[in-house]
Amino acid sequence: MTKPVDYPNILLDALEHGVMIVDEEFNVVYWNQWLEINTGHTYASMVGKSLLTFYPDIDYRTLQRKIRTTLRLNSPTFYDASLNNRFIPIPRNKITSSVLNTMQLQVTISPYVVDQRMVMIAVYDISDLHELKLTLQQQMKKIAQLNVELQHDKQIIDDNLLIVKTDGEFHIIEVSKAFNVFFGFEENELIGWPLQIIYSDKTPLSEYTHMKKTLQDLERWSGEIEILSKQSKALWMDAVVTPWIDHLGVLSSYTAIYHDITDKKRLELLATTDPLTKLYNRYRFDEIFDVTLMREHWKTGDSFALVIADIDHFKHINDAYGHQRGDEVLVRIAEVLRRTLREGDTLARWGGEEFIFLLPHVDALRAILVAEKLRVAVEKLSLFVNVQLSFGVSLFVAGDTQETLLNRADTALYKAKENGRNKVELL
Amino acid sequence: MKLIEFSGDHLDVLRELMNIAVGNATASIADLLKAFGTMHIPKITISDITGLKQYIQDTIPSENSHYVTKQLFGGPLGGEFIFVITDESAINFGNHLYDIDAPKDADIYDAVIELTNILSATMISRLTEELNVKVQFFVPSTQIIKGNNLIDLDEAQGYAQIIIISTQMEFQNQNINGHIFILTKDAMIQSLKDLIDHKLEELYA
Numbered sequence: 081m082t083k084p085v086d087y088p089n090i091l092l093d094a095l096e097h098g099v100m101i102v103d104e105e106f107n108v109v110y111w112n113q114w115l116e117i118n119t120g121h122t123y124a125s126m127v128g129k130s131l132l133t134f135y136p137d138i139d140y141r142t143l144q145r146k147i148r149t150t151l152r153l154n155s156p157t158f159y160d161a162s163l164n165n166r167f168i169p170i171p172r173n174k175i176t177s178s179v180l181n182t183m184q185l186q187v188t189i190s191p192y193v194v195d196q197r198m199v200m201i202a203v204y205d206i207s208d209l210h211e212l213k214l215t216l217q218q219q220m221k222k223i224a225q226l227n228v229e230l231q232h233d234k235q236i237i238d239d240n241l242l243i244v245k246t247d248g249e250f251h252i253i254e255v256s257k258a259f260n261v262f263f264g265f266e267e268n269e270l271i272g273w274p275l276q277i278i279y280s281d282k283t284p285l286s287e288y289t290h291m292k293k294t295l296q297d298l299e300r301w302s303g304e305i306e307i308l309s310k311q312s313k314a315l316w317m318d319a320v321v322t323p324w325i326d327h328l329g330v331l332s333s334y335t336a337i338y339h340d341i342t343d344k345k346r347l348e349l350l351a352t353t354d355p356l357t358k359l360y361n362r363y364r365f366d367e368i369f370d371v372t373l374m375r376e377h378w379k380t381g382d383s384f385a386l387v388i389a390d391i392d393h394f395k396h397i398n399d400a401y402g403h404q405r406g407d408e409v410l411v412r413i414a415e416v417l418r419r420t421l422r423e424g425d426t427l428a429r430w431g432g433e434e435f436i437f438l439l440p441h442v443d444a445l446r447a448i449l450v451a452e453k454l455r456v457a458v459e460k461l462s463l464f465v466n467v468q469l470s471f472g473v474s475l476f477v478a479g480d481t482q483e484t485l486l487n488r489a490d491t492a493l494y495k496a497k498e499n500g501r502n503k504v505e506l507l
Numbered sequence: 508m509k510l511i512e513f514s515g516d517h518l519d520v521l522r523e524l525m526n527i528a529v530g531n532a533t534a535s536i537a538d539l540l541k542a543f544g545t546m547h548i549p550k551i552t553i554s555d556i557t558g559l560k561q562y563i564q565d566t567i568p569s570e571n572s573h574y575v576t577k578q579l580f581g582g583p584l585g586g587e588f589i590f591v592i593t594d595e596s597a598i599n600f601g602n603h604l605y606d607i608d609a610p611k612d613a614d615i616y617d618a619v620i621e622l623t624n625i626l627s628a629t630m631i632s633r634l635t636e637e638l639n640v641k642v643q644f645f646v647p648s649t650q651i652i653k654g655n656n657l658i659d660l661d662e663a664q665g666y667a668q669i670i671i672i673s674t675q676m677e678f679q680n681q682n683i684n685g686h687i688f689i690l691t692k693d694a695m696i697q698s699l700k701d702l703i704d705h706k707l708e709e710l711y712a
Binding site: 081139142145146148149152153154155156157159160162163166186188242422 | 535539540553567604605612613615617619620621624625628632644646647648649650
């Protein structure tokens with residue numbers, strides 16, 4: 081059969097999409113060039129035949145209903161373009177992706193010659209768009225899965241880690257569930273308060289200031305800090321506080337993660353303190369002396385003093401009043417000494433009735449003044465018996481070791497005892 | 508933007524035209540899909556986008572999932588036709604149309620599209636026929652939305668004024684009910700007003 085040449089058909093053949101004209105019984109009246117090329121069925125082979133012959137698998141009941149609707153309403157009807165193609169299968173030759181082997185079609189059925197019960201079916205290849213949509217859907221699915229995992233992880237973190245988030249001004253904006261449970265707070269109880277509210281007053285102000293300064297310099301801070309529960313129970317925490325910088329490089333918040341080290345601190349305390357006076361023990365004092373002070377001293381060229389103090393006539397107190405009262409004297413003296421010392425000085429029980437001090441950043445005069453202040457404080461102590469201390473002071477000089485310093489302090493103490501006790505001597 | 512005011516006469520004409528359109532839609536659905544139902548008298552409201560969102564939230568129950576089909580129509584009178592049907596109603600309708608117990612997702616989508624086609628074609632065509640203008644229908648698209656958040660305020664803030672024509676359809680035998688919204692905006696509202704003015708002149712000439 082030869083195509084009649086007329087302008088409307090030339091127009092239909094020129095279209096960059098498929099056009100067929102069919103009647104209500106699916107007989108093909110026109111099959112344009114686009115369809116010829118893409119389906120492999122020629123105009124001659126299609127015209128006058130039923131679509132059923134070539135495409136038996138289409139849902140013809142639906143197609144017929146759509147054709148009738150089009151003719152009855154004299155208005156176009158559509159297939160849902162979002163679904164897999166439900167109309168004729170047209171092979172697709174895209175090699176670089178294999179999501180769709182047949183074209184995804186957008187199908188519009190429009191009235192053609194209504195009184196002859198004919199419609200025009202236009203098919204548009206929307207495969208690329210559909211492919212994009214499928215890819216997007218796959219990506220969205222992956223994102224949704226990641227979101228679920230993220231939520232799960234977030235839940236685990238919220239339930240198990242002690243986390244506090246603050247704004248740039250250190251006001252609390254978020255608290256993990258685990259933190260609230262651990263410290264006995266209600267869900268939103270801490271929101272809006274300054275971070276400092278959760279720290280006990282045992283945390284030195286200087287430490288808190290140092291932490292703030294480090295964070296404001298956009299560096300991570302870590303250290304040990306004591307936190308008070310709602311019931312005022314003090315708990316030691318290992319803390320890591322991190323500044324959060326947004327994509328513009330501006331500080332947006334701080335996140336603090338805490339780890340309970342109360343038991344560790346308790347053991348540490350047992351290992352480093354004297355159980356009676358709660359002062360550092362000899363082991364801890366040696367550690368501080370060796371590791372910290374000597375190293376710092378060599379670095380700065382600064383001087384420091386070692387002081388040994390001994391309770392005068394302590395044997396007599398024990399003999400006269402018993403060991404229990406003697407212990408009481410030791411405890412009270414330890415309290416007075418601790419209260420009287422400067423921040424940064426170190427005090428330990430050296431053994432028996434002896435105490436030892438490290439006084440950093442002092443010269444001879446300053447060391448004697450500090451020791452004298454301690455002596456007077458003990459002398460004024462109101463106890464069941466008058467107590468006094470004798471002090472031996474040695475000042476670090478180049479080449480000194482712990483042993484030489486101790487020897488000089490001991491000799492000075494001996495001299496103080498020799499000179500009538502309740503005295504301070506320097507050597 | 509100066510808001511366009513509709514007089515009582517304008518609203519009366521529009522209401523009357525929509526009553527005729529609704530009658531046509533019911534008859535067409537009975538004829539073509541063998542589904543016999545009723546449609547409520549349309550409500551006509553002039554609102555802004557926030558009002559539209561509120562209106563939809565007040566009309567559509569929030570606890571269901573819905574098949575939401577949107578179809579644009581263009582020409583002297585352009586706008587958006589929205590058909591909202593609960594997922595349960597959509598399944599029942601797919602069941603009815605394809606005559607199978609468990610219609611596939613594709614069957615349900617196509618059934619909803621077919622129903623939307625008929626509703627939009629009859630209602631809009633009837634309205635525009637009465638106003639002596641032609642419109643072009645664009646390809647509809649359907650999506651399933653949980654709840655009733657049909658309007659994305661971020662994307663739809665550009666509209667100062669919107670006419671909402673809404674109605675409800677019920678097919679008791681098939682246990683199906685849905686909501687229809689016909690929305691037109693800004694310049695199109697002026698166009699609609701002009702067309703109604705023209706119609707009024709015809710009527711009282």
